[in-house]
Amino acid sequence: MPRGGILDPEGETIGRALRELGYGGVGAVRSGRLIRLELEAEDTDAARDEAERMCEELLANPVIEDYAVEVRPVVEAAGEGA
Amino acid sequence: MRFGIVRFPGSNCDADCFRAVTEGLSEEAFYLWHRERDLGGADAILLPGGFAYGDYLRAGAIARFSPIMKSVEAFARAGGPVLGICNGFQILCEAGLLPGALARNAGLRFLSLPVHIRVERTDTDFTGAYRTGQVLRMPLSHGEGRFVADEATVERLEAEGRVIFRYVDARGEASGTANPNGSLRNIAGICSEGRNVVGLMPHPDRAYDPILGSDDGLGMFRSAALAAATGATR
Numbered sequence: 001m002p003r004g005g006i007l008d009p010e011g012e013t014i015g016r017a018l019r020e021l022g023y024g025g026v027g028a029v030r031s032g033r034l035i036r037l038e039l040e041a042e043d044t045d046a047a048r049d050e051a052e053r054m055c056e057e058l059l060a061n062p063v064i065e066d067y068a069v070e071v072r073p074v075v076e077a078a079g080e081g082a
Numbered sequence: 083m084r085f086g087i088v089r090f091p092g093s094n095c096d097a098d099c100f101r102a103v104t105e106g107l108s109e110e111a112f113y114l115w116h117r118e119r120d121l122g123g124a125d126a127i128l129l130p131g132g133f134a135y136g137d138y139l140r141a142g143a144i145a146r147f148s149p150i151m152k153s154v155e156a157f158a159r160a161g162g163p164v165l166g167i168c169n170g171f172q173i174l175c176e177a178g179l180l181p182g183a184l185a186r187n188a189g190l191r192f193l194s195l196p197v198h199i200r201v202e203r204t205d206t207d208f209t210g211a212y213r214t215g216q217v218l219r220m221p222l223s224h225g226e227g228r229f230v231a232d233e234a235t236v237e238r239l240e241a242e243g244r245v246i247f248r249y250v251d252a253r254g255e256a257s258g259t260a261n262p263n264g265s266l267r268n269i270a271g272i273c274s275e276g277r278n279v280v281g282l283m284p285h286p287d288r289a290y291d292p293i294l295g296s297d298d299g300l301g302m303f304r305s306a307a308l309a310a311a312t313g314a315t316r
Contacts, residue, residue, distance in 0.1 A: 002185075006230055007264065009190050058147070061140055061176065063183040064230055 001032035003066050037057055038074055047071045083307040085111040086124030088154065088170075090134035090145045095167065097314055098287040099130045106290030106300045109307050116148040126163040126207075126306045127154055129170025129286030131223070131285060141143055141184060141226045142172035151177055163207035163306050164279045168224055171271070173222045180281045181239065182231030184224075192225040195294065197246040197262055199270045200254050204244055208280040211305040217254045218247075218298035220261060220289035227283040229265035229272075234308025236266055247271035247282050 008030050015029035034064040038061040041047035051069045085103045089096045096113060103111040114122060114135075121127065124228040134145035136180040142254025145151070151173070158164045159178050166174040174180040187193055198219050201260070212218070240244050247270040256268040263283075271282030 005232075007183065007188060009186060009188050009230075009264075013190065058143060061143070061183055063175075063181075063232075064185055070125070 001030055001068075003064055008021050032065070044071050074080050083109045083171060083310050084123065085109065085128055085303070085306075086114045086121050086126070087111055087128045088114045088116060088150055089130075090116045090132070090173075092134045092136055092146060093130050093132035093169070095131035095169075095285065095287055098285070099128045100298070102287045102290035102300065103303055105301050105309060106297070106309075108188060109253070109303070116152060117155050119149050121150075121153050121157055121208050123205075124157075125310050126165070127157060128287075129154070129164070129166040129173055130287065131168030134169055134173065134235055136224055136286070137169075137226070140176070141170075143170060143173075144178035145169075145173045146177040155179060158274070161276055161278050163167060163309065165302065165306070166279075166281040167287055168227075168283055171283055172226065174279060175279045177291050179279050181235050182229055182272070184283070185228045185230050186225050186226050187224070187228055187262075192223075193227070193262055194221070194223040194260065196220065197222045197270075198250050198252055198260065199282075199284055200250040200256065201274070202247070203243050203246045205243070206277040206280055206305075207262050207309050208273075208302045208305045209246055210309055211301040215254065215296060217250060217252070218286075218301075219296045220284045220299045221295075222227045222284045223288075224263070224283055227263045227265070229269040229283075231266065236269075239269075239272055240267075242275070244273050244275070244277075245269050245271075246273050246280065247284070 011029040011031040018026045055067040087099045100111045172184045201216045248256045248268040261268045273280045286302040289296040290301035
């Protein structure tokens with residue numbers, strides 16, 4: 001996600017479109033990116049650690065983006081029909 | 083003077099850089115494939131514009147891990163002159179050789195237009211042939227060119243005289259309307275602490291001959307050649 005304080009013109013445009021559609025309660029909108037990846041790891045903590053390292057090294061640019069990691073068993077993720 | 087021009091899959095201004103150097107300046111240039119590790123004895127490195135690796139993830143994010151970038155980083159840290167143009171600038175920021183980042187244009191549109199930029203500093207490896215305050219005209223062409231950095235970083239760049247180009251109007255004023263992409267403080271180009279690594283979003287490589295509408299960009303390549311010829315360390 002674009003970090004707080006960083007102008008997010010895409011988020012603003014989405015927010016404007018939603019309000020024009022009548023969703024008057026829509027406030028600030030930030031638009032980011034979702035990356036879902038399968039990872040073999042010992043356990044949830046190890047997977048989270050590794051994913052966070054990936055974010056720091058490549059997946060996010062800490063100068064302009066924040067990131068959050070969520071870990072789920074692969075079976076569950078596949079069950080969503082993704 | 084031998085300029086090494088790095089080609090990534092998706093580079094598309096490599097030939098522009100080549101011709102700017104060889105035809106505009108009558109100096110020597112050669113290409114370096116991104117899988118190589120040897121810089122071939124280049125005196126200066128050019129990272130050209132384009133869409134390296136399709137700009138996947140973020141512009142420059144994947145390119146910075148190309149094998150050649152390890153050598154470019156070592157060359158830069160040893161004081162070697164490195165110029166990143168457009169996508170090359172994005173790669174230098176992703177690689178941490180220059181601070182800040184290039185975000186999506188404020189207007190969300192890809193921009194392709196001639197712009198004016200003002201030379202703020204001539205004490206870098208790529209601006210020595212200009213005059214301070216000189217206004218240059220050259221093309222700009224990008225979707226992600228909005229320079230951003232945190233306040234402390236921008237203040238530091240300003241204090242250290244590392245903002246070297248600003249978007250201005252034809253009279254040289256850094257007005258809001260002259261800022262095409264929403265860059266902080268109209269910043270169009272910056273340099274490293276050692277002043278040998280320079281990045282800018284506009285294209286000097288597309289402005290090396292009057293027949294292209296401008297030869298204002300040629301000075302950037304000439305600056306590097308002059309610095310090398312005189313062995314000038316500023």
